Structure formats: C-alpha cells, structure tokens
Amino acid sequence: MNYVFYDLETTGKNKDWSQIIQFGAILVNENLQELERHDIKCNLKSGVVPEPEALLVNNNSISDLAKINFSHYELINEIKLKFSEWSPAVFFGFNSIQYDEEILRKSFFKSLLDVYITQLEGNKRGDILNIARASFFYDKNSIKTSLNLKGNISFKLEDLSKANNISHNAHDAMGDVIATIELAKILKKNAPKVWQQSLKNCYKNDVENFLLQNKIFSFLDYNFGKIKFYPLTFLCFHPKFNYPQCYNLSVDPVEIVKLSYSDLKKRIKEKPIFLKSVPYSKHPSVFEFNYQIKNNEFVNIDEQILNNRINLLSKSEEFKEKIKLILGEQYQETEDMKPQIEILAEESLYKGGFPSYKDKSLMRKFHEGSWHDKYKISLEFEDHRFQYFAQRIIYEVSPQCLPKEIFNNIHRSIANQILTLDDVNWFTLPKAFKQIDDLREKYNNEESNQKLIFLSEINEYLEKMQITYEPAKYL
Numbered sequence: 001m002n003y004v005f006y007d008l009e010t011t012g013k014n015k016d017w018s019q020i021i022q023f024g025a026i027l028v029n030e031n032l033q034e035l036e037r038h039d040i041k042c043n044l045k046s047g048v049v050p051e052p053e054a055l056l057v058n059n060n061s062i063s064d065l066a067k068i069n070f071s072h073y074e075l076i077n078e079i080k081l082k083f084s085e086w087s088p089a090v091f092f093g094f095n096s097i098q099y100d101e102e103i104l105r106k107s108f109f110k111s112l113l114d115v116y117i118t119q120l121e122g123n124k125r126g127d128i129l130n131i132a133r134a135s136f137f138y139d140k141n142s143i144k145t146s147l148n149l150k151g152n153i154s155f156k157l158e159d160l161s162k163a164n165n166i167s168h169n170a171h172d173a174m175g176d177v178i179a180t181i182e183l184a185k186i187l188k189k190n191a192p193k194v195w196q197q198s199l200k201n202c203y204k205n206d207v208e209n210f211l212l213q214n215k216i217f218s219f220l221d222y223n224f225g226k227i228k229f230y231p232l233t234f235l236c237f238h239p240k241f242n243y244p245q246c247y248n249l250s251v252d253p254v255e256i257v258k259l260s261y262s263d264l265k266k267r268i269k270e271k272p273i274f275l276k277s278v279p280y281s282k283h284p285s286v287f288e289f290n291y292q293i294k295n296n297e298f299v300n301i302d303e304q305i306l307n308n309r310i311n312l313l314s315k316s317e318e319f320k321e322k323i324k325l326i327l328g329e330q331y332q333e334t335e336d337m338k339p340q341i342e343i344l345a346e347e348s349l350y351k352g353g354f355p356s357y358k359d360k361s362l363m364r365k366f367h368e369g370s371w372h373d374k375y376k377i378s379l380e381f382e383d384h385r386f387q388y389f390a391q392r393i394i395y396e397v398s399p400q401c402l403p404k405e406i407f408n409n410i411h412r413s414i415a416n417q418i419l420t421l422d423d424v425n426w427f428t429l430p431k432a433f434k435q436i437d438d439l440r441e442k443y444n445n446e447e448s449n450q451k452l453i454f455l456s457e458i459n460e461y462l463e464k465m466q467i468t469y470e471p472a473k474y475l
Contacts, residue, residue, distance in 0.1 A: 001124075002035065002089045003028050005184070007176040008100045009058040011044070012051035015102045016347045017426040019048045019072055021060055023079050024173030027086050032185050038082050039174045042075035043068045046396045047414035049427045049465070052435050052458045058171045061454060062461045071397050076111040077367070079104070088122030090202050094157045094180045097127040097282050109349045110389050112363040119281070124202035126283045128180050128187070129155060131198045134220055134285045135191035137227045142190040143183075152225035157183070197287050207280040211244050215310050219246070219278060220285035230276055231289060231301070233310050236320045239328040244278045249309050250301065257312065257319040264319075265326050275323065345385040347425070356382050366390055371398035375406075408475040415472035418465070432462050 006025035012018035021044070026037040043065050044050060055061070083091075093100045105115045118125040133155055135142040144163040148154040157179055161168035166182045169175025188195045200206050211217065211234045219230045232246035247253060251274040259267055268275055278284050313319070343351050355363070359381050366377045371394060378390035394402050395410045402410075418429050436459050443451045 001030065002086065003030070003032070004083070004086050004089045004091045005128075005177045005181050006091065006093055006096070006100070007173040007180070008103060009060065009171065009173045010054065010103060011048060012054045012427050014426060015099070015106055016349075017048075018054075018103060019045050019050075020075060020079075020103065020107055021065065021072075022058070022173040023075060024175075024177045025079075025082065026174075026177050026181060027089070028181060032181060032188065034181075036086075037174070037177075038078075040070065040075055040078055041065070041068055042070045042072045045072045046399075047418060047469075049418050049429055049432050049462070050458070051427050052432060052439060052455060055458060056439070056451065056454060062457045072107075073111060073393050073397050076107050076113065080108065080113050080117065083117050087117070089124075090199065091118040091123060091125045092128055092180070092184070094176065094183075095127065095129045097125070097130070101125065106346075106349055110346065111393065112366055112386060112389055115349065119204075126198065126202040128184050129157075130201075130283050130285050131187050131191075131194065132160060132183065133222055133227055134198065134287070135187050135194045137220055137229070138194055138287075139191055142194075143186060148225070150225060194287070198283070198285070201283050201286060204281040207278070207284060207286060208244065210286060211246070211278065211280070214288065215314075216249065216289045216306060218287045218289050219276060220287075221276075231306065232276055232278070233313060235275075235313065236324050238277065239324050240331045244280055245323060245327065246276050246278055247309075247313055248272070248274050248276055249306055253309055253313055253316075257316045261322055261325070264322055265329070268323075268326055345388050348385060352383070352385055355386065359383050359386050362386070371401040374398075375401055375403075408472075411469070411472045412475045415469040418469060419473065429462055429466055433459070436462075 004025055004027055006023065008020050008024075009022035010018040010020050020042070022039075022041045024037075024039045027035045029035060041060075044062075050062075101118065104118075108115045108117070114120070117123065132143060136145060136153065136155075143160070145153045145155075146159050146163045148156075148159070154160070157176060158168060158170045160166075160183055161170075161179045164183065164186055166179050168179040170179075200210065216231055216233050219232045221228045221230065230246075231249040233249055235245050235247050237243070238245055251272050253274070256264070256267060256274060278286065345352075362377055362380055363386070366374055369377055374390065374394055378387050378394070381387040381390065391402065391406055392410060395407060399407055417424070417426060420428055421430055436455055439455055440452065443455070
C-alpha cells in the first residue's frame with residue numbers, strides 16, 4: 001500500500017474556525033520513494049479574520065494571498081480529488097491526528113464533502129510523531145533528539161530535523177512534508193519493529209484485534225512532555241464512545257475488584273490510575289509487551305505476578321460490568337452539566353449527527369451544479385447546517401448568485417461574529433488588533449523592520465475588513 005504524507009498551513013489554531021491556506025502532499029510507495037506531489041495555496045475567505053501571529057509563522061503575506069486566484073472552496077475540492085485519486089493509502093502527517101486531520105475534516109464538513117476519507121474505502125491514517133516517540137522510547141539510538149527549555153526531549157519537527165541533519169523549510173506545507181518523509185526513512189531503518197507495528201496501528205479494527213488477542217500489551221502515552229509506559233490488559237468497551245477500556249497492570253487489582261459500586265466510582269478517579277482508555281482510531285502506540293522487557297526503565301514486576309493479575313481480572317465479570325455502568329453514568333453526568341447553549345454549525349461536526357441520504361445526494365448535486373443552481377439546491381437540504389454551509393460557500397465565491405435578503409443575512413451574521421467584543425471561540429477583529437499591538441511592541445524592541453512591515457500589511461487588511469462589515473450590523 002502507498003503512503004500519502006501531507007501538511008496544512010492555516011490562518012490560526014482553532015480547528016473549527018481557522019481556514020486552510022496551503023496544502024502540500026507527496027505520494028510515496030512502501031519504500032518511501034516519491035511517486036507524485038501536490039502543492040497548492042488559496043486566497044482568504046470572506047469574513048475570516050486571520051491570526052497575525054499565524055501568518056507570521058507560516059510566512060504568508062496578505063499581498064501574496066490576495067494575488068492567488070483560487071478560492072478556499074476550490075482548494076478543499078482539490079484536496080478531496082487528490083486524496084481520492086491516491087486512495088487506498090495510509091495517510092501520514094506530523095502531529096496530524098490532533099491537528100491537520102481535525103481541521104481537514106471540519107473543512108470538508110463545511111464544504112459539503114465526505115468527512116472521513118482517510119479512514120474509509122480502504123484508507124488508513126497514522127502520525128509520524130507517534131512513531132518517533134515510540135521509537136525513541138524503545139531505542140534511544142534510533143533517532144537523535146535535543147532538549148527544550150523545560151529540559152524535556154523535544155519532539156517538534158523543526159528540532160528533530162535539526163538534530164538528524166534533515167534539511168527543513170519549516171512552516172511551509174511542502175517543506176514540512178519533505179522533512180516528515182526524511183524522518184520516516186530514519187525511523188523505518190533504525191526502528192523496524194516499531195515501524196511495522198505502528199503501521200498495523202493505523203486501522204482501528206487491527207488495533208482492536210491486537211488488544212483482544214494479547215492478554216498483556218504495552219501502551220505508550222505522552223503527557224506533560226514525558227512518555228509514559230503502561231502494561232495493559234483489555235477489560236471492556238466504553239458504553240458511549242466504544243473506546244477500549246484497559247486495566248493498568250502496574251496497579252494491584254486484588255482490592256479494587258472487591259470494591260462496592262459507590263467506592264469503585266470514587267476510586268476510578270483517584271491515583272494511581274488503574275483504568276486507561278486506548279483511542280484505537282487515533283493511531284495509538286500499542287505494542288507487544290515483550291518489547292518492553294528489554295527496557296530497564298520500567299519498574300520490574302515479576303511475570304508470574306502479572307499473569308496472576310490478568311487471570312484475576314479475566315474472571316471478574318461483575319467488576320467489568322460495574323466499570324461499564326460507571327463510565328455510562330460519568331458520561332451522562334458530564335452531558336447534564338454542560339450549559340444549554342446553541343451549538344453553532346461550524347462547531348457541530350461531532351454533535352449534530354450524520355447527513356441523511358437525501359442530503360448526501362444534494363451535496364453531490366450542489367458540487368456539480370452551476371452557481372445559480374447551487375442556491376436552489378441549498379434550499380432543499382433537510383439539515384439546516386448544510387443549507388447554511390451551501391449558502392456561505394456561494395457568499396464567498398459567487399455572492400451575486402444569492403438573493404439580496406440571503407446575502408444581507410450572511411453579511412450581517414459575519415459582521416456580528418467578527419466585530420464582537422465578547423470572549424468567543426473564534427478569532428475576531430478586536431482580538432486581531434490586540435495581537436498586532438503586542439507583536440509590534442515585540443518587534444520594535446527587536447528592531448525587526450521586515451516583520452513590522454508584514455504586520456502593517458495585515459493591519460491594513462483588517463481595517464478594510466472592519467470598514468466593509470461595520471455597516472452590515474444594521475442591515
């Protein structure tokens with residue numbers, strides 16, 4: 001199976017609201033030899049307030065973006081087309097599971113496209129960051145590292161590239177992709193066992209089978225700059241999320257399995273943590289336990305003791321049922337405590353349900369139709385979110401095709417969002433001007449004229465945006 005390495009550059013950090021402005025991807029074979037590459041950029045969407053700091057980091061100037069005659073809608077459709085053309089494949093990035101995958105899914109969602117392309121139709125997904133951490137944990141010589149300011153091992157792509165003599169054009173989508181592939185070559189060569197198991201961890205069904213077939217296995221977690229090792233055994237599936245719930249065998253279960261329901265509910269939140277959830281669809285670092293036996297960093301527990309704990313847990317059916325009931329209660333309690341506020345369409349990917357068959361069919365018609373037809377099609381969606389997204393796309397690309405009333409509604413809605421002084425999830429004009437002021441002070445002190453010019457250009461763009469949208473509040 002081929003691999004697709006990809007990276008995104010965006011207007012900010014918020015996964016629900018930021019916009020992709022650059023997509024870089026390289027298709028390689030199983031030997032990591034390049035077969036094809038794709039690198040595209042788009043202009044800024046109407047009504048999106050870019051984070052000045054993000055544009056500084058990825059070095060995308062407002063003037064350069066304005067020259068690009070390619071819309072965000074066209075870019076997202078191009079990504080979908082290229083991914084479909086390259087499928088089936090394993091889709092890799094660096095820290096992609098946590099960020100790139102999420103913003104890509106949400107961009108597909110808002111563009112009326114299938115969201116889970118990297119996990120369906122024979123595709124799998126993985127994260128080179130996870131493989132780098134696991135490889136280093138099991139063999140310190142597999143990859144060269146450096147320390148960050150906190151004294152922890154740095155697993156930033158930029159730092160790993162420098163430590164391993166990889167040429168890296170950082171914070172450029174294609175530059176990050178090339179560096180990630182070079183890093184993958186080192187990991188594949190120096191940590192082949194970790195590489196092979198990590199490939200199996202790219203598909204949740206394979207992970208599930210691995211957990212069920214191995215009475216004991218290793219799970220690596222990363223928290224607060226440290227890699228933590230857990231010897232686990234499978235207990236049950238979460239009653240709501242279906243993630244495998246596993247017992248941490250470094251904690252003696254003898255007394256825990258005897259606890260009453262109420263006492264167990266208290267104990268489940270206390271340290272040492274005995275219950276670990278394995279995110280089997282997010283490329284978890286799970287390995288055969290005998291990998292770890294050779295690693296002296298783990299506090300040694302006699303093999304017979306581990307087997308006794310596994311045998312006890314395997315027979316404790318009542319304990320497993322209690323765990324499932326407690327997890328179900330915890331979920332419901334969390335849901336009940338959430339404030340009853342309206343969920344905005346942009347934030348509803350995982351909360352608003354899947355599209356109906358009718359809406360899926362309408363999405364295909366929408367993409368195929370002319371811009372005038374697109375508006376008529378938008379009125380047919382059963383789910384109000386997809387009607388909103390469809391009309392927002394028309395507003396951004398071909399606003400003259402919207403009735404004046406619909407255009408004004410969208411225009412006014414954007415104005416209220418980006419001009420608000422409230423502490424909202426998305427980036428607003430007041431937040432942007434504040435960030436520019438802070439950055440100006442910093443670069444004035446550093447006498448960095450080039451960055452000050454860069455900021456002035458962004459400031460001018462934002463001022464024009466403010467002039468455009470201020471009157472819209474009164475439409």
